[in-house]
Amino acid sequence: MAVVxxxxxxxxxxTPQYLATRNSALHIPPAQFSNMKFKADEVYGVIVDMPLxxxxxxxxxxxxxxxANLYFNNGAEYTGASTRYKSVVQAARNLVVNANQxxxxxxxxxxxxxxTNGMQYVYLMTKRGTFKAEIDPRTLxxxxxxxxxxxxxAQEVMTALRLAQMRDKxxxxxxxxx
Numbered sequence: 001m002a003v004v005x006x007x008x009x010x011x012x013x014x015t016p017q018y019l020a021t022r023n024s025a026l027h028i029p030p031a032q033f034s035n036m037k038f039k040a041d042e043v044y045g046v047i048v049d050m051p052l053x054x055x056x057x058x059x060x061x062x063x064x065x066x067x068a069n070l071y072f073n074n075g076a077e078y079t080g081a082s083t084r085y086k087s088v089v090q091a092a093r094n095l096v097v098n099a100n101q102x103x104x105x106x107x108x109x110x111x112x113x114x115x116t117n118g119m120q121y122v123y124l125m126t127k128r129g130t131f132k133a134e135i136d137p138r139t140l141x142x143x144x145x146x147x148x149x150x151x152x153x154a155q156e157v158m159t160a161l162r163l164a165q166m167r168d169k170x171x172x173x174x175x176x177x178x
Contacts, residue, residue: 007078018073022059024131026047026157030127042126046060046063046125050154064096068081078161081168085160087164091160092160095156101149104146105133105146108132109132120137121133
């Protein structure tokens with residue numbers, strides 16, 4: 001089998017299932033969270049496209065209610081952990097609440113391209129529209145405090161989800177429940 005090399009500037013290979021799921025997440029209306037109090041200009045959802053390696057990318061979806069899911073460009077997904085683990089709910093809510101700070105450095109958008117070149121795209125959903133920020137993990141140390149905070153909190157959500165996944169598989173003891 002021949003090894004196919006792809007440039008970091010090429011778009012990630014994706015499945016139709018991944019594109020549909022990502023698109024659905026990017027269009028979840030604020031009415032879904034009508035039982036939660038937040039202002040029209042406050043972030044109620046954070047969606048982060050994170051390249052993991054040259055062929056694998058994950059989209060992390062977090063909402064103000066603590067829901068957090070992962071969707072992979074190859075069609076795999078990890079969902080439902082927030083119904084079982086408080087740590088996932090807490091990490092996701094912390095990210096969403098603190099993402100309001102990043103909105104000042106983001107631009108309103110209605111276009112949702114996939115990242116290239118190792119960039120992370122962060123979409124901030126509000127009642128007044130969606131905003132986009134770009135994070136380059138390679139130069140994050142020199143970036144704004146707001147981007148560093150959101151990046152750090154997104155990594156905390158990823159850690160909580162990974163631990164939840166390991167608990168689900170019985171690889172880690174401690175069945176904390178939500």
